[in-house]
């Protein structure tokens with residue numbers, strides 16, 4: 289019996305009658321992007337998803353609502369937009385929530401649904417307002433490398449412009465980083481919703497404050513969650529071919545470097561290490577990353593100090609000597625991606641914007657207790673190369 293034989297079935301509420309519009313290249317199976325839509329309670333997620341599903345477009349979008357329910361409430365609603373009409377399905381998960389299901393169950397349940405109903409073009413997965421999107425992002429990201437039919441496209445976080453500061457400042461017992469902060473820190477795109485409740489000046493201030501936490505996420509300001517559809521689709525945040533977008537993101541850190549947060553009492557921030565020297569091998573860099581992500585301690589910190597918590601890691605790396613192609617025209621940057629304690633380093637894509645003679649590398653960390661001097665000292669201890677820290 290395979291591990292997947294007892295995967296829960298999906299119980300259809302309404303049949304989807306038309307063929308899927310997904311176009312597949314001959315012989316190539318198209319993977320389906322999953323965008324995680326997160327945001328604190330009342331930020332406007334439902335408004336956003338309703339808006340997207342009722343807008344006229346020719347995409348077949350499945351929306352999975354990943355709400356926590358009581359123990360008997362294990363059926364999760366799944367809406368599919370087809371030619372402007374809504375169809376509803378039920379996604380049944382044993383533990384009542386994708387975050388609490390094992391990785392394979394969550395991913396496999398969606399794959400089972402697509403087997404029966406045809407493929408979707410896109411999947412939007414709405415997390416509950418109190419969810420930490422980290423574990424669910426890890427679930428979909430990890431599975432990508434394991435031959436899954438779906439992959440993590442990116443994380444979109446909605447914030448309620450009026451209340452987000454209070455939510456981020458809220459102290460919870462035994463919780464190092466509250467959910468609102470985690471949702472902002474891990475976002476690839478931030479939707480600042482309910483702009484009608486703030487003045488222009490307050491909105492500008494809020495944008496600065498959010499950028500001081502997550503300096504690399506794109507931001508958009510909206511009312512009633514009305515955003516262009518492509519803001520939540522084809523984000524490619526974890527795609528190694530998107531290395532040039534990653535370079536542009538790291539440039540944003542320079543802009544935000546001198547700014548500081550107003551009225552936010554937390555220590556979640558974005559830190560960027562830059563260096564020009566080519567590494568001999570990838571080994572020492574991995575050693576440093578693992579110390580940060582797994583041991584959560586870095587050289588120079590004592591046991592009494594709060595652990596270093598990296599929620600998101602991104603990087604663009606000039607290939608180390610043992611990975612550098614002889615062929616100059618084929619020199620590809622390496623791309624580093626990480627969510628929580630998972631990370632991955634892969635050969636990227638030599639995009640037009642990347643000058644092969646530029647040997648610079650940048651590593652972005654978003655998390656808590658990332659004290660720049662200590663991060664810099666530990667980098668020096670493990671790698672021993674000149675660098676700057678922003």
Ligand SMILES: Nc1nc2c(ncn2[C@@H]2O[C@H](COP(=O)(O)OP(=O)(O)OP(=O)(O)O)[C@@H](O)[C@H]2O)c(=O)[nH]1
Pocket residue numbers: 327328329330331332333334335336416417481482483484485510511512513
């Ligand atoms: N003033 C104002 N209210 C809004 C806006 N967008 C949404 N709302 C209202 O805010 C409330 C919460 O919106 P929802 O879309 O239900 O938020 P949610 O994130 O799904 O909330 P939960 O289900 O509690 O997690 C609703 O009453 C919306 O009508 C906006 O731009 N301005």
